[in-house]
Amino acid sequence: MMSECLSGLKQKESIEWIVEHDSSLKEYQNSRVFITGATGLIGTQLVKTFLCANHKKNYDIHVIAAVRDEEKAKAVFGNLLKTEQLELYINDIRNPVDYEGEVDFIFHTASITTSKVMVEQPVTTIDTAYEGTKSVLEFARKKSVKKVVYVSSMEVYGNPDESLEMVCEDNLGYIDLKNVRSSYSEGKRICECLCTAYKSQFQVPVTVARLAQTFGPGIQLSDNRVYAQFAKSVINREDIVLHSDGTSEGNYCDIRDVIQALLLLGVAGKNGESYNVANEKSHMQIKEMAHMVADEIAEGSIKVIIDIPESAMTFGYAPKTKMKLSSEKLRKLGWKPQIDLKETYQRMIEDLREEK
Numbered sequence: 339m340m341s342e343c344l345s346g347l348k349q350k351e352s353i354e355w356i357v358e359h360d361s362s363l364k365e366y367q368n369s370r371v372f373i374t375g376a377t378g379l380i381g382t383q384l385v386k387t388f389l390c391a392n393h394k395k396n397y398d399i400h401v402i403a404a405v406r407d408e409e410k411a412k413a414v415f416g417n418l419l420k421t422e423q424l425e426l427y428i429n430d431i432r433n434p435v436d437y438e439g440e441v442d443f444i445f446h447t448a449s450i451t452t453s454k455v456m457v458e459q460p461v462t463t464i465d466t467a468y469e470g471t472k473s474v475l476e477f478a479r480k481k482s483v484k485k486v487v488y489v490s491s492m493e494v495y496g497n498p499d500e501s502l503e504m505v506c507e508d509n510l511g512y513i514d515l516k517n518v519r520s521s522y523s524e525g526k527r528i529c530e531c532l533c534t535a536y537k538s539q540f541q542v543p544v545t546v547a548r549l550a551q552t553f554g555p556g557i558q559l560s561d562n563r564v565y566a567q568f569a570k571s572v573i574n575r576e577d578i579v580l581h582s583d584g585t586s587e588g589n590y591c592d593i594r595d596v597i598q599a600l601l602l603l604g605v606a607g608k609n610g611e612s613y614n615v616a617n618e619k620s621h622m623q624i625k626e627m628a629h630m631v632a633d634e635i636a637e638g639s640i641k642v643i644i645d646i647p648e649s650a651m652t653f654g655y656a657p658k659t660k661m662k663l664s665s666e667k668l669r670k671l672g673w674k675p676q677i678d679l680k681e682t683y684q685r686m687i688e689d690l691r692e693e694k
Contacts, residue, residue: 346689348555352594353383357390360598365605367397369484372441374431374474375448376403377414380489380549383556383597384445385415385424392423402427402437404448431470435477443604444486446474450522453563460521467525468532475536475544486544487604488533490612492589493523494548497659504664507548507612511661530612537610545607547600550616550663554593554682555689565590568628569687572636573694580644584625586658589616592677592685599673606671616663617675620682627679635683 357363371388375381381403391397404427405411411419411426418424427437431448448470450456450463471488478486498511513520513527536542553565571578591599599615607613622630628642665673677685 346555346692348685348689349383352555352597352685353387353390354394356387356594356597356601357394360601362598362601362605363387363391363395363397366391366399366443366601368399369442370400370402370440372402372404372427372437372444372477374404374444374446374470376405377407377410378447378449378451379556379558379561379593380552380596380600381445381447382414383593384447384600386418387597387601389418389421389424392421399423401425402439402441404429404431404435404437406430431473432466433473435473437477441477441481442484444474444478444483445489445600445604446471446486447489449489449491451563453519453522456519456522460518463521464525464528467522467529471529471532475532475542478542478544479536479540484543485604485607485609486533486542487600487607488529488544488546489600490530490546490548491523491526492548492550492614492616492661492663494526494530495659495661496523498661500660503662504618504666505614505661506664507614507667534610543609545603545609546612547603547607548612548614548663549596550589550591550614550620552591552593552596552615553686554677555685556593557686557690559690559693564624565683565686568631569683569690571640572631572683572687573691575636575639577640578628578632578642580625580628580642581647582624582658583644583646584623584628586624587660587662588622588624588627589661589663590620590627590679590682591615591617591675592682595673595675595677599668602668602671602673611667613668613671614663614665615668616665617678618662618665619675620679621662622679630680631683634680635687
Protein backbone atom coordinates (compact mmCIF):
# COMPACT_ATOMS: atom_id res chain seq x y z
CA MET A 339 0.00 0.00 0.00
CA MET A 340 2.78 2.43 0.87
CA SER A 341 4.46 2.06 -2.52
CA GLU A 342 1.16 2.57 -4.32
CA CYS A 343 0.55 5.85 -2.50
CA LEU A 344 3.90 7.39 -3.43
CA SER A 345 2.64 8.74 -6.75
CA GLY A 346 5.33 9.78 -9.17
CA LEU A 347 8.44 7.68 -9.70
CA LYS A 348 10.86 10.46 -8.76
CA GLN A 349 8.85 11.46 -5.68
CA LYS A 350 8.91 7.81 -4.61
CA GLU A 351 12.67 7.63 -5.21
CA SER A 352 13.27 10.80 -3.17
CA ILE A 353 11.29 9.66 -0.16
CA GLU A 354 12.75 6.16 -0.17
CA TRP A 355 16.26 7.62 -0.50
CA ILE A 356 15.71 9.75 2.61
CA VAL A 357 14.44 6.75 4.56
CA GLU A 358 17.48 4.68 3.60
CA HIS A 359 20.14 7.38 4.09
CA ASP A 360 18.98 9.97 6.64
CA SER A 361 20.23 9.22 10.15
CA SER A 362 17.98 11.89 11.72
CA LEU A 363 14.86 9.84 11.00
CA LYS A 364 15.75 7.25 13.61
CA GLU A 365 15.46 9.95 16.29
CA TYR A 366 11.71 10.09 15.61
CA GLN A 367 11.19 6.38 16.29
CA ASN A 368 8.17 5.65 18.55
CA SER A 369 7.18 9.33 18.58
CA ARG A 370 4.06 11.30 17.67
CA VAL A 371 4.51 14.01 15.02
CA PHE A 372 2.02 16.81 14.34
CA ILE A 373 2.31 18.42 10.87
CA THR A 374 0.35 21.53 9.88
CA GLY A 375 -0.27 22.35 6.23
CA ALA A 376 -0.08 18.63 5.60
CA THR A 377 -1.52 18.80 2.07
CA GLY A 378 1.04 21.36 0.89
CA LEU A 379 4.26 20.30 -0.85
CA ILE A 380 6.45 20.26 2.25
CA GLY A 381 3.80 18.93 4.61
CA THR A 382 2.87 16.11 2.25
CA GLN A 383 6.49 15.06 1.79
CA LEU A 384 7.04 15.04 5.55
CA VAL A 385 3.96 12.89 6.13
CA LYS A 386 4.94 10.39 3.45
CA THR A 387 8.56 10.28 4.63
CA PHE A 388 7.55 9.34 8.17
CA LEU A 389 5.08 6.74 6.93
CA CYS A 390 7.64 5.29 4.55
CA ALA A 391 10.05 5.01 7.51
CA ASN A 392 7.39 3.02 9.33
CA HIS A 393 6.93 0.76 6.32
CA LYS A 394 10.61 0.13 5.63
CA LYS A 395 12.20 0.51 9.06
CA ASN A 396 9.31 -0.27 11.42
CA TYR A 397 9.87 3.04 13.26
CA ASP A 398 6.30 3.24 14.61
CA ILE A 399 5.95 7.01 14.11
CA HIS A 400 2.38 8.22 14.58
CA VAL A 401 1.63 11.12 12.22
CA ILE A 402 -1.13 13.65 12.85
CA ALA A 403 -1.75 15.52 9.60
CA ALA A 404 -3.41 18.85 10.37
CA VAL A 405 -5.44 20.05 7.38
CA ARG A 406 -8.23 22.51 6.67
CA ASP A 407 -9.80 20.67 3.74
CA GLU A 408 -10.68 17.04 4.46
CA GLU A 409 -11.59 16.25 0.85
CA LYS A 410 -8.24 17.53 -0.39
CA ALA A 411 -6.49 15.43 2.25
CA LYS A 412 -8.35 12.34 1.05
CA ALA A 413 -7.26 13.07 -2.52
CA VAL A 414 -3.64 13.66 -1.51
CA PHE A 415 -3.19 10.69 0.84
CA GLY A 416 -5.62 8.16 -0.60
CA ASN A 417 -5.15 4.69 0.81
CA LEU A 418 -2.57 5.92 3.31
CA LEU A 419 -5.51 7.08 5.41
CA LYS A 420 -6.29 3.42 6.05
CA THR A 421 -3.08 3.01 8.03
CA GLU A 422 -3.34 3.28 11.80
CA GLN A 423 -0.22 5.45 11.93
CA LEU A 424 -1.79 8.33 9.99
CA GLU A 425 -4.48 10.47 11.58
CA LEU A 426 -6.23 13.51 10.14
CA TYR A 427 -6.91 16.54 12.32
CA ILE A 428 -9.36 18.92 10.59
CA ASN A 429 -9.12 22.57 11.64
CA ASP A 430 -8.48 26.07 10.34
CA ILE A 431 -5.02 26.73 11.76
CA ARG A 432 -6.10 30.21 12.83
CA ASN A 433 -8.35 28.59 15.44
CA PRO A 434 -7.00 27.13 18.70
CA VAL A 435 -5.63 23.61 18.29
CA ASP A 436 -7.69 21.29 20.50
CA TYR A 437 -6.13 17.96 19.60
CA GLU A 438 -6.34 15.76 22.71
CA GLY A 439 -3.62 13.18 22.05
CA GLU A 440 0.03 13.39 23.01
CA VAL A 441 2.49 15.12 20.65
CA ASP A 442 6.29 14.99 20.65
CA PHE A 443 7.25 17.00 17.55
CA ILE A 444 5.50 19.73 15.56
CA PHE A 445 6.35 20.84 12.03
CA HIS A 446 4.45 24.05 11.28
CA THR A 447 4.41 24.31 7.49
CA ALA A 448 0.95 25.87 6.98
CA SER A 449 1.11 29.20 5.15
CA ILE A 450 -0.37 31.17 2.29
CA THR A 451 2.16 30.74 -0.53
CA THR A 452 0.39 32.12 -3.60
CA SER A 453 1.63 35.58 -4.57
CA LYS A 454 -1.72 36.57 -6.08
CA VAL A 455 -3.45 35.89 -2.76
CA MET A 456 -0.80 37.90 -0.89
CA VAL A 457 -1.66 40.92 -3.04
CA GLU A 458 -5.43 40.48 -3.22
CA GLN A 459 -5.91 39.31 0.40
CA PRO A 460 -3.08 40.86 2.44
CA VAL A 461 -5.10 40.94 5.68
CA THR A 462 -5.88 37.23 5.35
CA THR A 463 -2.20 36.56 4.60
CA ILE A 464 -1.02 38.31 7.77
CA ASP A 465 -3.84 36.88 9.88
CA THR A 466 -3.17 33.31 8.75
CA ALA A 467 0.54 33.68 9.50
CA TYR A 468 0.24 35.27 12.94
CA GLU A 469 -2.88 33.60 14.31
CA GLY A 470 -1.86 30.22 12.90
CA THR A 471 1.61 30.35 14.41
CA LYS A 472 0.28 31.61 17.75
CA SER A 473 -2.19 28.70 17.84
CA VAL A 474 0.59 26.20 17.12
CA LEU A 475 2.99 27.65 19.69
CA GLU A 476 0.28 27.77 22.37
CA PHE A 477 -0.55 24.15 21.56
CA ALA A 478 3.15 23.25 21.82
CA ARG A 479 3.37 24.98 25.21
CA LYS A 480 0.42 23.02 26.59
CA LYS A 481 1.72 19.71 25.24
CA SER A 482 5.33 20.25 26.42
CA VAL A 483 6.65 19.00 23.09
CA LYS A 484 10.26 18.11 22.41
CA LYS A 485 10.55 20.45 19.43
CA VAL A 486 8.65 22.80 17.12
CA VAL A 487 10.14 23.47 13.68
CA TYR A 488 8.63 26.62 12.20
CA VAL A 489 8.94 26.82 8.42
CA SER A 490 9.76 30.41 7.54
CA SER A 491 11.04 31.93 4.31
CA MET A 492 14.02 33.70 2.80
CA GLU A 493 11.60 36.59 2.22
CA VAL A 494 12.13 37.69 5.84
CA TYR A 495 15.37 39.25 4.58
CA GLY A 496 13.56 41.75 2.38
CA ASN A 497 16.24 43.71 0.53
CA PRO A 498 19.51 43.12 2.40
CA ASP A 499 22.73 45.07 1.97
CA GLU A 500 23.74 44.45 -1.67
CA SER A 501 27.42 44.67 -0.78
CA LEU A 502 27.17 41.40 1.17
CA GLU A 503 28.73 38.50 -0.69
CA MET A 504 26.65 36.02 1.32
CA VAL A 505 23.57 36.66 3.46
CA CYS A 506 23.66 34.99 6.87
CA GLU A 507 20.90 34.69 9.44
CA ASP A 508 21.64 38.06 11.10
CA ASN A 509 21.67 40.10 7.87
CA LEU A 510 18.05 41.25 7.77
CA GLY A 511 17.32 43.98 5.27
CA TYR A 512 14.63 46.50 4.40
CA ILE A 513 10.98 45.62 3.81
CA ASP A 514 8.75 48.26 2.21
CA LEU A 515 5.65 48.43 4.41
CA LYS A 516 3.80 50.43 1.75
CA ASN A 517 4.04 47.47 -0.64
CA VAL A 518 0.96 45.29 -0.12
CA ARG A 519 3.00 42.22 -1.15
CA SER A 520 4.93 42.71 2.12
CA SER A 521 2.01 41.05 3.90
CA TYR A 522 3.86 37.76 3.39
CA SER A 523 7.41 38.76 4.28
CA GLU A 524 6.40 40.91 7.25
CA GLY A 525 4.03 38.16 8.35
CA LYS A 526 6.92 35.70 8.40
CA ARG A 527 8.99 38.17 10.44
CA ILE A 528 6.35 38.58 13.13
CA CYS A 529 5.97 34.81 13.30
CA GLU A 530 9.69 34.39 13.88
CA CYS A 531 9.45 37.08 16.56
CA LEU A 532 6.57 35.14 18.11
CA CYS A 533 8.71 31.99 18.14
CA THR A 534 11.42 33.90 20.00
CA ALA A 535 8.84 35.23 22.46
CA TYR A 536 7.40 31.78 23.23
CA LYS A 537 10.87 30.36 23.64
CA SER A 538 11.81 33.18 26.05
CA GLN A 539 8.63 33.47 28.10
CA PHE A 540 7.36 29.88 28.07
CA GLN A 541 10.51 27.89 27.18
CA VAL A 542 8.86 26.40 24.10
CA PRO A 543 11.62 24.54 22.20
CA VAL A 544 11.29 26.09 18.75
CA THR A 545 13.69 26.30 15.82
CA VAL A 546 13.13 28.28 12.61
CA ALA A 547 13.92 27.06 9.09
CA ARG A 548 14.22 29.88 6.52
CA LEU A 549 13.61 28.11 3.25
CA ALA A 550 14.87 29.14 -0.14
CA GLN A 551 12.35 28.56 -2.94
CA THR A 552 11.62 24.85 -2.69
CA PHE A 553 10.40 22.55 -5.43
CA GLY A 554 10.95 19.20 -7.10
CA PRO A 555 9.04 15.92 -7.52
CA GLY A 556 5.70 16.16 -5.75
CA ILE A 557 4.51 19.57 -6.90
CA GLN A 558 1.01 19.55 -8.36
CA LEU A 559 0.00 20.45 -11.90
CA SER A 560 -2.16 23.21 -10.41
CA ASP A 561 0.91 24.93 -8.95
CA ASN A 562 1.40 28.21 -10.80
CA ARG A 563 4.57 29.56 -9.23
CA VAL A 564 7.50 30.53 -11.48
CA TYR A 565 9.32 27.19 -11.31
CA ALA A 566 6.10 25.34 -12.12
CA GLN A 567 5.39 27.66 -15.06
CA PHE A 568 8.87 26.98 -16.44
CA ALA A 569 8.41 23.22 -16.05
CA LYS A 570 5.00 23.28 -17.74
CA SER A 571 6.47 25.33 -20.60
CA VAL A 572 8.87 22.44 -21.25
CA ILE A 573 6.10 19.84 -21.06
CA ASN A 574 3.78 21.82 -23.34
CA ARG A 575 6.62 22.92 -25.64
CA GLU A 576 5.74 26.57 -25.12
CA ASP A 577 8.12 29.51 -24.84
CA ILE A 578 8.89 30.77 -21.35
CA VAL A 579 7.41 34.25 -20.87
CA LEU A 580 8.93 36.48 -18.18
CA HIS A 581 6.79 39.36 -16.92
CA SER A 582 9.85 41.09 -15.41
CA ASP A 583 13.41 41.73 -16.58
CA GLY A 584 14.41 38.58 -14.69
CA THR A 585 17.36 40.18 -12.92
CA SER A 586 16.09 39.40 -9.44
CA GLU A 587 18.33 36.77 -7.82
CA GLY A 588 16.81 33.49 -6.72
CA ASN A 589 17.87 31.02 -4.04
CA TYR A 590 16.65 27.47 -4.56
CA CYS A 591 16.67 24.04 -2.94
CA ASP A 592 15.36 20.63 -3.94
CA ILE A 593 12.49 19.25 -1.87
CA ARG A 594 14.51 16.18 -0.88
CA ASP A 595 17.29 18.31 0.56
CA VAL A 596 14.75 20.51 2.35
CA ILE A 597 13.01 17.55 4.00
CA GLN A 598 16.37 16.34 5.27
CA ALA A 599 17.09 19.80 6.65
CA LEU A 600 13.78 19.89 8.53
CA LEU A 601 14.31 16.42 9.96
CA LEU A 602 17.75 17.46 11.17
CA LEU A 603 16.49 20.71 12.72
CA GLY A 604 13.80 18.76 14.54
CA VAL A 605 16.44 16.88 16.52
CA ALA A 606 19.59 19.04 16.35
CA GLY A 607 18.48 22.63 15.74
CA LYS A 608 19.22 25.02 18.58
CA ASN A 609 16.15 26.41 20.31
CA GLY A 610 15.50 30.05 19.46
CA GLU A 611 17.75 29.98 16.40
CA SER A 612 17.00 30.43 12.69
CA TYR A 613 18.73 28.49 9.91
CA ASN A 614 18.91 29.23 6.18
CA VAL A 615 18.00 26.24 4.00
CA ALA A 616 19.40 26.86 0.53
CA ASN A 617 21.66 25.14 -1.96
CA GLU A 618 24.31 27.80 -2.53
CA LYS A 619 25.21 26.21 -5.89
CA SER A 620 21.64 26.76 -7.14
CA HIS A 621 21.74 30.55 -6.81
CA MET A 622 21.08 32.51 -10.02
CA GLN A 623 19.00 35.26 -11.59
CA ILE A 624 15.49 34.29 -12.69
CA LYS A 625 16.35 34.95 -16.33
CA GLU A 626 19.40 32.70 -15.99
CA MET A 627 17.17 29.93 -14.66
CA ALA A 628 14.71 30.49 -17.51
CA HIS A 629 17.50 30.16 -20.09
CA MET A 630 18.88 27.06 -18.33
CA VAL A 631 15.46 25.42 -18.56
CA ALA A 632 14.93 26.45 -22.19
CA ASP A 633 18.45 25.60 -23.39
CA GLU A 634 19.43 22.59 -21.27
CA ILE A 635 16.18 20.96 -20.12
CA ALA A 636 14.16 21.65 -23.28
CA GLU A 637 17.34 21.36 -25.38
CA GLY A 638 16.67 24.62 -27.21
CA SER A 639 13.21 23.63 -28.42
CA ILE A 640 11.68 26.64 -26.66
CA LYS A 641 12.95 30.15 -26.02
CA VAL A 642 12.68 32.87 -23.38
CA ILE A 643 10.53 35.92 -24.08
CA ILE A 644 10.41 39.03 -21.87
CA ASP A 645 7.00 40.69 -21.83
CA ILE A 646 6.66 43.25 -19.01
CA PRO A 647 3.06 44.50 -18.56
CA GLU A 648 2.28 48.06 -17.54
CA SER A 649 1.29 46.85 -14.09
CA ALA A 650 3.61 44.02 -13.11
CA MET A 651 2.12 44.21 -9.61
CA THR A 652 -0.87 42.31 -11.02
CA PHE A 653 1.20 39.12 -10.79
CA GLY A 654 2.19 39.73 -7.17
CA TYR A 655 5.88 39.04 -7.69
CA ALA A 656 8.25 39.54 -4.79
CA PRO A 657 10.34 42.74 -4.94
CA LYS A 658 13.53 42.56 -6.96
CA THR A 659 16.42 41.43 -4.76
CA LYS A 660 20.15 40.85 -4.92
CA MET A 661 20.83 38.18 -2.33
CA LYS A 662 22.78 34.95 -2.02
CA LEU A 663 21.90 32.94 1.06
CA SER A 664 24.53 31.21 3.14
CA SER A 665 23.65 27.82 4.64
CA GLU A 666 26.90 27.52 6.57
CA LYS A 667 25.11 27.53 9.93
CA LEU A 668 22.95 24.55 8.90
CA ARG A 669 25.86 22.75 7.26
CA LYS A 670 27.70 22.87 10.59
CA LEU A 671 24.96 20.61 11.94
CA GLY A 672 25.81 18.07 9.23
CA TRP A 673 23.41 19.01 6.43
CA LYS A 674 24.67 18.88 2.86
CA PRO A 675 22.44 19.60 -0.16
CA GLN A 676 23.04 17.09 -2.94
CA ILE A 677 20.71 17.91 -5.83
CA ASP A 678 21.48 20.77 -8.22
CA LEU A 679 18.91 22.88 -9.99
CA LYS A 680 19.12 21.10 -13.34
CA GLU A 681 18.50 17.71 -11.74
CA THR A 682 15.64 19.18 -9.70
CA TYR A 683 13.94 20.31 -12.92
CA GLN A 684 14.54 17.00 -14.68
CA ARG A 685 13.06 14.99 -11.82
CA MET A 686 10.14 17.38 -11.32
CA ILE A 687 9.24 17.43 -15.02
CA GLU A 688 9.34 13.63 -15.21
CA ASP A 689 6.81 13.41 -12.38
CA LEU A 690 4.60 16.17 -13.83
CA ARG A 691 4.51 14.34 -17.16
CA GLU A 692 3.48 11.17 -15.36
CA GLU A 693 0.73 13.05 -13.44
CA LYS A 694 -0.49 14.70 -16.63
